[in-house]
Amino acid sequence: MNRSLYALxxxxxxPLALALAVTVSPVAMAAEAAHGLTPMELAxxxxxxxxxxxxxxxxxxxxxxxxxxxxxxxxxxxxxKEIDGKGDGHRLAISDGGASxxxxxxxxxxxYFMSGRSGSQQVWKTxxxxxxxxxxxxxxxxxxxxxxxxxxxxxxxxxxxxPGTETGDKPAKPADIAKSSGVVFDKVxxxxxxxWADGTRNHLFALxxxxxxxxxxxxxxxxxxxxxxAPGKPFGDDSEITISPDGKTVVxxxxxxxxxxxxxxxxxxxxxxxxxxxxxVNLTAGNAAMDTGPVFSPDGSKMAxxxxxxxxxxxxxxxxxxxxxxxxxxxEIDPSWDRSADTLAWTxxxxxxxxxxxxxxxxxxxxxxxxxxxVKALTGEGHVTAIDLVKGGDKGVVYMADSLSxxxxxxxxxxKGGKAEQLTHVGAGxxxxxxLGAYEQFSFPGWNNETVHGYVVKPAxxxxxxxxxxxxxxxxxPQGSFGNAWSFRWNPxxxxxxxxxxxxxxxxxxxxxxxxxxxxxxxxxxxxxxEDLQKGWAAALAKYPFLNGDRACALGASxxxxxxxxxxxxxxxxxxxxxxxxxxxxNRMMGYSTEELxxxxxxxxxxxxxxxxxxxxxxxxxxxxxWVKPQxxxxxxxxxxxxxxxxxxxxxxxxxxxxxxKLVYFADENHWVLKPQNSVxxxxxxxxxxxxxxxxxx
Numbered sequence: 001m002n003r004s005l006y007a008l009x010x011x012x013x014x015p016l017a018l019a020l021a022v023t024v025s026p027v028a029m030a031a032e033a034a035h036g037l038t039p040m041e042l043a044x045x046x047x048x049x050x051x052x053x054x055x056x057x058x059x060x061x062x063x064x065x066x067x068x069x070x071x072x073x074x075x076x077x078x079x080x081k082e083i084d085g086k087g088d089g090h091r092l093a094i095s096d097g098g099a100s101x102x103x104x105x106x107x108x109x110x111x112y113f114m115s116g117r118s119g120s121q122q123v124w125k126t127x128x129x130x131x132x133x134x135x136x137x138x139x140x141x142x143x144x145x146x147x148x149x150x151x152x153x154x155x156x157x158x159x160x161x162x163p164g165t166e167t168g169d170k171p172a173k174p175a176d177i178a179k180s181s182g183v184v185f186d187k188v189x190x191x192x193x194x195x196w197a198d199g200t201r202n203h204l205f206a207l208x209x210x211x212x213x214x215x216x217x218x219x220x221x222x223x224x225x226x227x228x229x230a231p232g233k234p235f236g237d238d239s240e241i242t243i244s245p246d247g248k249t250v251v252x253x254x255x256x257x258x259x260x261x262x263x264x265x266x267x268x269x270x271x272x273x274x275x276x277x278x279x280x281v282n283l284t285a286g287n288a289a290m291d292t293g294p295v296f297s298p299d300g301s302k303m304a305x306x307x308x309x310x311x312x313x314x315x316x317x318x319x320x321x322x323x324x325x326x327x328x329x330x331x332e333i334d335p336s337w338d339r340s341a342d343t344l345a346w347t348x349x350x351x352x353x354x355x356x357x358x359x360x361x362x363x364x365x366x367x368x369x370x371x372x373x374x375v376k377a378l379t380g381e382g383h384v385t386a387i388d389l390v391k392g393g394d395k396g397v398v399y400m401a402d403s404l405s406x407x408x409x410x411x412x413x414x415x416k417g418g419k420a421e422q423l424t425h426v427g428a429g430x431x432x433x434x435x436l437g438a439y440e441q442f443s444f445p446g447w448n449n450e451t452v453h454g455y456v457v458k459p460a461x462x463x464x465x466x467x468x469x470x471x472x473x474x475x476x477x478p479q480g481s482f483g484n485a486w487s488f489r490w491n492p493x494x495x496x497x498x499x500x501x502x503x504x505x506x507x508x509x510x511x512x513x514x515x516x517x518x519x520x521x522x523x524x525x526x527x528x529x530x531e532d533l534q535k536g537w538a539a540a541l542a543k544y545p546f547l548n549g550d551r552a553c554a555l556g557a558s559x560x561x562x563x564x565x566x567x568x569x570x571x572x573x574x575x576x577x578x579x580x581x582x583x584x585x586x587n588r589m590m591g592y593s594t595e596e597l598x599x600x601x602x603x604x605x606x607x608x609x610x611x612x613x614x615x616x617x618x619x620x621x622x623x624x625x626x627w628v629k630p631q632x633x634x635x636x637x638x639x640x641x642x643x644x645x646x647x648x649x650x651x652x653x654x655x656x657x658x659x660x661x662k663l664v665y666f667a668d669e670n671h672w673v674l675k676p677q678n679s680v681x682x683x684x685x686x687x688x689x690x691x692x693x694x695x696x697x698x
Contacts (some may be wrong), residue, residue, distance in 0.1 A: 005138065013509060033433065034433050034434070034435045034459030035433065035434065035435065035460070035497070036434065036435055036436075036437075036459070036461060036493075036496060036497025036498065036499070037431075037434050037436060037460065037491075037493045037494055037496070037497035038494075038497055038681055039494055039679070039682075039683030039687070040069075040678050041430050041431075041434065041493055042366050042488060042493075042494050042679070042683070043067065043069070043488070043676045043677075043679040043680050043683075044067045044069050044337045044430070044550055044676060045067075045405060045407065045427045045430045045431075045488075046064055046065065046066050046426050046427045046430070047064070047065040047408065047426065047427065047488070048062055048063065048064055048065075048132075048400070048408055048409055048410065048424050048427070049062065049063045049065070049386075049400060049408060050062060050063040050101065050102060050386065050400075051098075051386065051388060051398055051399075051400055051410040051423070051424070051670060052081065052102050052103060052388055053104075053388045053389065053390050053398050054102055054104050054128070055106060055107065055108040055391055056108050056209055056391065056392040057083065057391045057395050058082060058083060058084075059081070059082060059083065059108075059128055060081050060082075060083050060089070060398060060410060060423060060424075061079070061080050061102035061104065061111055061475070062078070062079050062102065062410055062424060063076055063078060063079075063100050063101070063102060064076070064077050064078075064091070064426055067676050069676050069677065072675055072676055072677045072678075073162055073675075073676075074676070075098060076095075076098065076099060076100035077091050077092070077095030077099055078091070078094070078095050078099045078100075078102050078111070078113055078130065079091050079092065079424075080092060080111070080128055080130060081423070081424070083390065083398070083412065083423065087166065088424060088425055088426070089424075091522060092111075092126065092129075092130025092131075092134065093130055093131050094113075094115075094124075094126045094130050094131070094133040095130070097115055097117030097133065097177070097429075098115045098116055098117055099113045099114070099115050099124070099133075100113060100114050100115075101113055101114040101145075101146075101238075103146070103148055103618055105113075105125070105148060105152060105213060105619050106148070106149075106150055106151065106152045107152060107400070109127065109128075110125045110126070110127060111125060111126050111127070111128060111130070112124070112125045112136065112146070112148060112155075112211050112213075113125070113126070114143065115148070115425055117133070118135060118138070120139075120141070120142050121142040121143050121144075122134040122135060122136070122137045122138065122139065122142075122143055122156065122214075123135075123137045123143055123146050123155065123483065124136055125213055125214075129681055131478060133213070134212075134213075134214065135213050136155065136209075136213065136214050137155070137157060137215045137345075138215075139157070139159065139205075139219065141159040141160065141161065142159065142160070142614060143157045143158065143159060144157075144158040144159060144160065144202055144231070145157070145158045145231055145237055145238045145241070145244070146158070146238065147238050147241050147243055147250075149209075149242075149243045149247035149274070150243060150244075150245045150246075150247060151245070151246060151247035152192060152209065152213070152247075153209060153246055153247050154206050154208055154209060154243075154274055155206075155207050155215055156204055156205070156206050156207075156222070156241065156243060156250055156274075157205050157207065157219070158202045158205075158230065158231060158241075159202070159203060159205060160200040160201065160202055160203075161200055161201065161203050162199055162200055162201070163201050163203070163223075163225055163226060163227055163581035164224075164225050166203055166205070166221035166223070166224050166225075176335040178497050183196075185197065187257075187258075187259055187261070187602075188259070188262050188597075189257075189261050189262045189595065190595075191471040191595055191596070191640045192233055192234060192595050192596075192640065193233070193234040193638075193641060193670060193671070194234070194638040194639070194640060194642060194670035194671070195234070201223075201226070201227070201228060201257075202229040202230055202231055202232070202233065202236070203221065203222070203223040203226065203229075203230065204221075204222040204223050204230050204241065204250065204252060204272075205220060205221055205222060206218070206219065206220045206222055206250070206274050206275070206276060207219050215494035216249060220274075220275065220276040221276055222250060222252075222272045222276050222280070223252075223254075223272070223280060224272075224276070224279070226279075226280060227256060227257045227258060228254040228255050228256050228257050229254060229255075229257075230252040230253060230254040230270075231252075232253065232254065232255065232267065236253070238359065239293055239343065240252060240253035240292060240293065240294075240296075241253070242294045242296055243274075243296075244296050244300050245296060245298065245299065245300040245398070246275060246300060247274060248274050249271060249272075249273060249274065249606060250271070250272050250273075251269055251270065251271050251274075251283070251294045251296075251303065252269070252270055252280075252294075252596055253267050253268070253269060253270075253274075253292040253293070253294065254267065254268065254280075255267045255268070255290070256268075257650075259660055261302050261599040262293070262481065262596060262597045262598070263312065263598045263601060264311075264312065264598065265289060265290050265308070265311060265312050265313065265314050265598050266287075266288050266289065266290065266311060267290045267291055267292050268282050268283070268284045268285065268287075268291050269282075269283040269284045269292075269294050269305060270282055270283065270289050271283050277425065279312070281591055284305075284307070284588060285325075287307055287309075288304065288307040288311040289307065289309050289311045289313070289644055290307065290308040290316070290318075291306070291307045291308075291321075292306055292307075293305050293306045293307065293344055294344065295342070295344050295346060295348075297346050297350040298346055298349075298350050300325070301324065301325055301326065301349055301350070302322055302323060302324055302325060302350065302370075303322070303325060304320060304321065304322045304323075304344055304346070304353055304370075305320075305321050305344070306318040306319070306320060306321070306341050306342075306344065307319055307321045307332070307440065312598040312601065312602050313522075313598075313602050314390065314479075314596075314598065314599065314602075315477070315479035315511070315518055316340075316515070317333045317338070317339075317340045317512070317515040317518075318336060318340045318341045318342070319334060319341065320333050320334045320341050320344065320353060320355065320368060322331065322353075324372060331431070332466075333353075333368060333369075333370055333371075333373045334368055334373045334375060335373070336373065337368075337373070337375050338514040338515060339357040339358070339359055339366075339375075339512070339514075339670070340357055340358070340511065340515070340518075341356075341357055341368075342349065342355060342356040342357055342363075342389055343355060343356050343385075343386060343387070345387050345389055345397075346389075347367075347389065347415065348389065348391060350370070351369065351370055351371070352367050352368065352369055353366055353367070353368045353370060354366070354368075354378075354387050354389070354397060355368060356384045356385065356386075356387065356399075357512070357614055358481055358483070358511045358512030359512050360453060360513060361441050361453050361455065361481065361483035361484055361506060361512065362379075362380070362381055362382060362483060362484050362512070363382070363383040363384050363385070363483070363485065363512070364377045364378070364379050364380070364382075364384060365377070365378045365379040365384045365397070365399055365413070366378060367415060370560065371610065375418065376419070378397070378413055378414075378415070378416075378417040379399070379401070379413060379417075379420065381403065382401045382402065382403040382484055382485075383401055383402050383483065383484060383485035383486070384400070384401045385397050385399075385400045385401065385402070385408060386399060386400040386542070387399045387400075392414065396412045396414050396415060396421065397412070397413060397415060398410055398411070398412050399411055399412075399413070402485055402486035403484050403485065403486060404436075404439045404457065404484050404485065404486065404492065404493070405436055405439075405486075406427075406431065406436075406486060407426070407427050407486045407488075408486065409422055409423070409424045409425065409426065409606050410423040410424040411423060412423075432462075434459060434497075435460040435461075435497075436496065436497075437457040437458045437459055437460050437462065437485070437493060437496030437497075437501075437502070438457070438458045438462070438697075439455055439456065439457040439458070439492075440455065440456055441453055441454070441455050441484070441670070442454055442455070442456060442539065442540070442543060444530065444535055444539035445535065446507070446508065446532040446535050446536065446537060447520070447527075447528040447529075447531045447532050447535075448528075450517070452505065452506065452507060452508070452509070452532045452535070452536060453501065453505075453506050453513070454504055454505040454506060454536050454540065455482065455483065455484070455502075455503075455504045456501065456502070456503055456543075456544055456547075457492045457493070457495075457496050457501065457502040457504075457506075458496065458546065459496050459499050459501050460493075460496045460497050460502060461499055462501075464547065466546060467545070467547070467548040468499065468500060468501045468546055468547065468548055468551075468691070469499070469500050469501070469548055469551035469552065469553075469690070469694040470500060470501050470502070470503055470548060470549070470551065470552035470553075471492075471495040471500045471501070471502050471503075471552075471553060472502075472503050472504075472533075472537065472548050472552055472553065472554040472555065473490065473492065473495075473502060473503070473504050473554075473555050473556065473560070473691065474504075474505070474507075474533065474554065474555065474556035474559075474560035474563045474564065475490075475504065475556070475559070475560055476556065476557050476558030476559045476560045476561070477505070477510075477511075477559050478509040478510075478521050478525065478529065478559035479509055479510070479511055479518050479521070479560070480510065480511060480559075481506050481510045481512055482504035482505075482506065483506065483510050485510065488679070489557075489672055489673065489679070490557065492675055493671075494683055494687075495687070495690075496571060497693075498690075498691075500690065500694075501546060501547055501548075502545075503536070503537065503540045503547070504535050504674055505532055505536035505537075507521070507528070507529035507532035507533055507536070508520040508521050508524075508528045508529055508532055509521025509522075509528075509529055521603075522602060522603050523604065523605045523614060523617075524618075525559070525562065525563075525566070525603065525618045525621060526566050526570065526617070526618030527618070529563065530563070530566065530567070530570065530571060533563070533567075533571075534571060536687045537549075537574065540677050549574060549692040550576075551576060551696070552574060552575060552576060552694070553575055553576055553578065553579065553689075553690050553694060554574075554575050554578055554579070555569055555578070555579035555580075555581075555686070556579070556580065556581070556583065556641070556697070557580075557581035557582055557583065558581075558582055558583065558641070558642065558671065559583075559584075560581075560583065561580040561581050561582050561583015561584065561642070562583045562584035562587075562620065563583075564578050564579065564580040564583055564631070565583050565584065565585055565620035565650055566618065566623075567578055568620070568622050568623070568626070568627045568631060569622075569623025569624065569625070569626040569627055570623060570626070572626065572627070572628060572629045575629050576629070576630075576693040576694050577629060577630040577631065577632070577689060577690065577692075577693035577694070578629050578630070578631040578632070579631070579632045579634070579665045579686055579689060579690075580631060580632070580633050580634070580647070580650060581634040581635070582634070582635055582636060582639050582641075582642050582646075582671055583642065583646065583647070583650070584620065584642055584646055585620055585621055585646045585647070585650040585653075586619065586621040586646065586649055587604065587615045587616070587618065587619040587620070587621070588608060588612070588615045588616060588619060588622070589645070589646070590642065590646060591604060591607075591608040591615055592642070593643050593645070594606060594641060594642065595640050595641065596641070597653055600615075620650075621649070621653075624653045624657070627653065627654060627657060627659055628659060629659070630659065630660035630661065630689075630693055631650070631654055631659065631660075631661050631663070632661070632662050632664065632670050632685065632686065632689040633647050633650050633651045633654070633661065633662065633663045634647070634663075634664040634665075634673075634682065634685070634686075635647030635648070635663070635664075635665055635666070636665075636666045636667075636668075636669035636670050636671060636672075636673065637665065637666065637667035637668065637669070638667075638668065638669060638670040639669070639670050639671045640670075640671075641671045642671065644665070646664070647663065647665075651663040662685070662689070664681075664682070664685050666678055666682075
């Protein structure tokens with residue numbers, strides 16, 4: 001691997017900021033003149049998340065992730081600040097042992113958190129001052145997540161156990177371990193995301209808390225023998241679990257596994273008593289599609305959750321369901337709202353639900369009237385990701401949000417909407433002297449003459465009258481969006497900082513434009529979105545004279561990587577080069593080798609052997625004869641969503657044809673590149689590739 005591409009790029013005329021990024025630390029650069037964002041700054045910037053309001057509405061606790069670049073790792077710490085006070089608050093001293101996932105006790109006197117300081121991941125607590133940590137759980141297995149009962153009497157934790165042996169003990173190994181290395185599987189879900197199946201399941205356990213708020217007694221299994229995970233793997237968290245206000249009932253999201261797990265999206269809500277005296281009961285057996293995110297109303301009379309309607313389609317619209325727990329009456333409160341609800345939270349009076357949803361290139365905070373279903377946007381531009389109410393009347397709601405102009409921060413806004421107040425400024429030091437590219441949303445008639453939106457981001461060093469090379473970035477999903485949001489993986493500002501303009505199109509299939517718009521891509525991966533990309537590129541060139549259409553490269557990951565491979569054989573004319581990260585090359589083999597089979601089967605109209613034409617219709621491997629443009633292939637060795645052989649196959653085709661190409665292989669990364677040094681190298685390789693092929697002719 002070539003680790004000096006920055007030097008090569010600078011020799012070929014790359015911007016000075018790009019060359020500096022590999023040799024000068026973010027701290028040193030911050031003291032200099034304004035410059036564009038560098039990959040080093042992006043990878044090492046402090047990150048805020050998980051803001052939580054104390055019960056009295058006075059304090060805000062939040063997580064700050066910092067990077068130790070030399071050791072290629074990150075650490076988490078807890079910060080606390082007064083919501084109505086000035087300044088950024090203070091880091092809690094207990095963070096020295098590692099701390100994440102802040103959760104306030106019901107009385108607000110304690111702040112619970114996760115830490116591995118004891119040698120395993122356990123739950124700990126401290127007071128608001130954060131000077132001394134007390135261990136809450138001392139379980140023989142790592143705690144994956146935890147929830148506190150509203151009445152303060154119990155804590156519910158998840159641990160990975162073998163179903164049927166939920167004693168909380170580590171399973172004993174056989175006395176005579178065979179020397180052979182073969183592993184036998186009898187279910188097709190042999191690996192998921194980036195891990196091989198080991199037979200364990202995430203199961204829930206209840207522990208009583210004593211008067212000091214510390215767990216006492218043996219953990220009570222709440223899912224004994226249950227063949228399923230709570231929270232779900234690989235990205236489930238405590239939002240999939242809720243506890244009734246009286247502390248007597250636990251409701252969790254889970255999918256019965258068995259043989260059907262890899263092709264089922266049928267997550268249900270299950271109810272179990274806190275004492276574990278009866279087995280979990282399925283509350284949503286009547287819906288064969290996904291149910292998740294349960295939340296009890298403050299008085300415990302109702303429960304809300306999010307539900308899809310179409311089985312095996314993971315990108316269906318989430319409607320908001322509410323059930324009266326006394327009568328059992330259940331209804332969707334927002335059937336006419338053509339957006340897909342995300343995180344849910346009740347207001348104190350139980351009359352309103354707060355949620356987030358993508359909406360025309362933004363992700364907004366909305367209030368939904370439980371009785372009428374009336375929806376009101378409380379925020380405008382930006383990308384809202386999490387919410388937590390400030391208790392007591394209309395003291396507002398705290399939420400996390402980011403945008404193309406900066407990373408995630410905590411804000412507070414009234415429940416009536418209006419101007420939001422920024423509460424945190426994590427990473428501000430890194431960005432103090434960074435010039436970010438100005439951005440603008442635009443629209444054009446796309447496929448079927450329907451309106452399609454996109455964003456153009458100017459180079460950080462933009463000057464009126466100049467023309468700039470272009471990075472044409474294609475989002476993954478494909479049911480996703482490249483809108484007004486900040487990313488630490490695919491961030492347009494990393495390209496603007498290197499002197500590029502950026503164009504991003506939310507083609508048919510993107511989220512936030514209505515469910516019909518999202519649905520339009522299924523079984524149409526290569527025609528409708530390609531038409532949108534083509535028309536969007538033409539519209540951007542016509543509208544923005546600073547875009548140099550003769551010095552442009554197209555880039556994408558996942559579905560975006562598929563589209564790069566598809567473009568290579570079906571629309572390679574405009575591009576000087578291509579970049580494909582973890583993209584699909586052979587759609588037919590993808591249908592047999594990916595782990596979540598429901599995805600390929602829905603998107604291609606059935607199983608491979610039942611509808612082979614559906615897999616071959618838009619198969620990039622069938623158009624390799626037209627591949628002529630230089631292409632960079634990047635793939636992770638632990639990517640089981642789109643296995644490495646897809647990237648290797650594309651690289652082999654390019655090399656065999658004599659097309660200029662490179663393969664960058666990260667053996668220790670999954671579908672994403674997460675390690676700090678790997679992230680910097682990723683950007684070095686990508687920007688170096690763009691610099692090589694978009695350089696002005698001498």
